[in-house]
Amino acid sequence: MTGIRIGDGGGSGGIVLVHTADLGASVRAAARSLLEEVFEGDMTDQDWEHALGGVHALAWEGPELVGHASLVQRRLLHGGRALRAGYVEGVGVRAGRRGRGYGAALMGALERVVRGAYDLGALASTDEALGFYAARGWLLWQGPTSVLTTSGAVRTEEDDGCVHVLPVAGGPVPDLSGELVCDWREGDLW
Numbered sequence: 001m002t003g004i005r006i007g008d009g010g011g012s013g014g015i016v017l018v019h020t021a022d023l024g025a026s027v028r029a030a031a032r033s034l035l036e037e038v039f040e041g042d043m044t045d046q047d048w049e050h051a052l053g054g055v056h057a058l059a060w061e062g063p064e065l066v067g068h069a070s071l072v073q074r075r076l077l078h079g080g081r082a083l084r085a086g087y088v089e090g091v092g093v094r095a096g097r098r099g100r101g102y103g104a105a106l107m108g109a110l111e112r113v114v115r116g117a118y119d120l121g122a123l124a125s126t127d128e129a130l131g132f133y134a135a136r137g138w139l140l141w142q143g144p145t146s147v148l149t150t151s152g153a154v155r156t157e158e159d160d161g162c163v164h165v166l167p168v169a170g171g172p173v174p175d176l177s178g179e180l181v182c183d184w185r186e187g188d189l190w
Helices: 025-038 045-050 102-117 127-135
Strands: 002-004 013-019 055-061 064-078 081-093 120-124 145-149 152-155 163-167 180-182
Touching: 013 102, 025 045, 025 055, 025 064, 025 081, 045 081, 055 102, 064 102, 064 120, 081 102, 102 120
Parallel strands: 081 120, 145 180
Antiparallel strands: 002 013, 013 055, 055 064, 064 081, 064 180, 120 163, 145 152
16 A cells, blocks of 8 residues: 655645555445535445546545545547546545645545556546646547447537546547547446
8 A cells, every 4th residue: 555645734644545455344434425425415326336446545634534536447449549548536525624735635646546557547527626627737528428338339428528638648649629438337427
């Protein structure tokens, strides 16, 4: 387990990266509870399932979990290539702890993993978080989005304008106006 300590106004805190397989039951429950609080009850079982199976960045203030973000692998199709994408899920910081750098620290930890292990990063953002991701170098996808189904690619127009990518040095240079296709999953596709 890799830990990165961040400042939090003088208290004890830090960011810890841990794989889903190594999350204890109590930490897993705390992370889900935190995300349900952050998303005000709009965190479905499928949303939580999407956040599992990869690396979790956990922000701690002493023994209290105050932030979570995860990175899972997905396949994205673009420009005739299947790209190995580090896909960000379940980003949230407890309301009383926002503005202290936890969100940036969580994303910084995951972006390091993206840059070292994937062709590019990707995520779907709420309107409120568009500026946050743009300031970190994430690029808003301008082209059409689609999902790969058993019948082929199907447009996901409702997701146009919320998908971001993080190009990786030495990786493919995406054509932001081209089509981007994600792999199928239950629930929110992006």
